[in-house]
Amino acid sequence: MGMKDIFKENTWSNNPIFIQILGICSTLAVTNKLTNTLIMTIGVMAVTAFSSLTVSALKSLIPHKVRMITQTLIIAFYVILVDILLKAWFPEVSKSLGPYVGLIITNCIIMGRAEAFAQSNTPLLSFWDGLTSGLGYMWVLMSIAFIRELLGFGTLFDVRVLPEGFVPWTIMVMAPSAFFILAMVLWIAKTFMNKEAA
């Protein structure tokens, strides 16, 4: 499989969110603001890419029996790095993300890519696979955040775009809307996919 196929697979036809709704817990909670979502998904992307790279590079050294716990530790190592970097560079964002940065560890996509791809591919290809998986994840969550922030606050990236007279839709800031909008994005994507398949 070439780099281009991997890209298409991970961002569209085999998008981790569309196919199995994997790993949304940690990110769905922060989709009411684009800035938070962007930083959170960049974190996920970086962790997926680098842990896939590391798992692939070490695959011949890790005994098969303990590979799960080793993968978890590798992922946790990168998440700690992301957490420390955020605290140092973006203390505000780090505060508003709360515990969700730490929860990147239990994001099933990362473990899934390590298991399904990195175990049997070269480090460079695994890095690319992890990066594009993160990208597929990012664009879906960013679309949700776009709708939620626009209608919930009337802003985009904290910049006011809707006129003063606009009454914010409070429901968009609250939890249920995250589920509704994700379902809508899924509906649209699935409809396109069904058409492609037909």
Place this chain on the structure above:
Amino acid sequence: MSPDITPIALFVASIFTSNILLANFLGMCSFISISKDMTSASGLGLAVTVVLTITSAINYLVLQYVLIPLDIVYLRFIVFIIVIAAVVQMLEMIIDRISPALYMALGIFLPLITVNCAILGVALFIEIRHYTFIQSVVYGLGSGLGWWLAIVLLSAIRKKIEKAPVPAGLKGPGITLITIGFMAMAFIGFSGMVAVQ
């Protein structure tokens, strides 16, 4: 400073108003994939509740008496996840010895709990909100029960949806997410009762 909230209020809040799943989005993966059938949903809910209660207590003690004195709080992600994995592993062995019937019923769900983000999430909330020991245990138990309640309710609703005419693009996960959204809205109705923090 630990927040000023009575254990009873915290207990009610963690089940209803700040339900770990519907308000904090934690434990979604297994929530969506296991909720097709009531029996397994309930089994997983029970297992999550037990593991959450035990790990909340242990993680609290580890944080207060090991990580903070040694000044290695930044290692908490790794330590918490190891504690969770160890508790799940031990519970598996204990249940297998004491009640093979329960072990058979829970069997496949126990290992899944290690990667359930609700468990790690509760540990991290406890740390961020500076709960006391009693508060931590109550919060862990309440969150577990809240998760259990939510998954049992969802599995009951999904039984009905199976027979409903759903648009092709919305089948499966799509309609399940919309259902969860409605459940979350219903749970917001409790929010006048107590607030957590």
